[in-house]
Amino acid sequence: MNAILIDGEGIVSGECTIGDLNVNSYKKTQAIVKLKSKIEKSAEKDCIMEFINESAVERCSFEFEDTFEASHSYILKVKNGSMEIQKCEFYSSATTVDMKLNSSVVGVESGEMKIFDSAFRDLHSAGSVLLFNRESNVTLLETSISNIKSDGDAVSVWGKAKVVMKIMIIENVTVCSER
Template sequence: MILIDGEGDIGGECVVGDLCVKSMKKAKGTIHFNEAIQEMGSEGSVIVFVNECVVERCLFVFGEEFEGVEESVLKEKDERLEISECFFSSSAMDLVMKSMILHVERGELKMSETLFSGIHSAVQLLSFCGESCVSIAETRILNIECEGEVVRVGGKAKAEMKETKFENMSVANEGSVMKMDGADRGLCVLNCSFVKCRSTIKRGRMIRIC
């Protein structure tokens, strides 16, 4: 179990699956992801949120030595996760993320006043799939270079996005800013804007439904 309080580092000594956030209401602080994760756990993520959890006023920083794990950095396994006033950023210009930042496969996720900034990802940035229900409000996703999908909704997921701003996005390799891929319960987008979004090749898309 990990309690976010103040400032801490997650680096080469941690074993994936040992870091779980359980019922820690109003968590605050800064977490620096440094070095390579040495071992893979059964969950395939650095931090796993279980049961009901609230994370607010927290900064997740990915350092230049960070190497992604197989699946994701943060994962919600079930129940309910609420993220507010939360920033995700990279402190290294040359860092290419090899794992998703947030993966939700079950349960309910609520995000508000959330910022994703300055990240270059070789895979999906956010993935909502399985039996999940996602609500995103007042979220900014800016200065992102993504070789896959920035936001993907699939499986039996239901997602609602409102007051969401995508700015200075670059997608490639037939990627999309938002992609709904066989989501049984669908995607609802309200008050969503795209500013200075572009594709580095002709087949990149802002929104893709398939």
């Protein structure tokens, strides 16, 4: 089981820690998800937040703090569905010098994802920051990637994935690939 699962037409709303997320399927609002603790990986799921079928989020912020730890493949993943996010940001407020995420940040396995405004900053990711593969169809209208250290590629596109990136701002990105 995922820590957060939105199945069907789901909207994330309200400010919450990972344990008390509200799901509201009637209107688009905003969510601030503060990832503060260790999240155990289950045998069935490889992500913390998964979108299936059709979902929409007005604004979603993911804040990674010092105590966050997880061994999932992705923080957020779209699987067999359609996901639309108006504004989405992923950032670390950790005070440790190098709080490392043991996963890619956003992945699309199959399905569609459209993000109008996205930002990734102050993170160290063990995998690619953005990973699109298989039958994914992704549109990123404005994306900012700054102060990032990645042990994989910053952006990876595999298989039959189709990705459209309109405006991409990349600043201070270090890629530590061992190939």
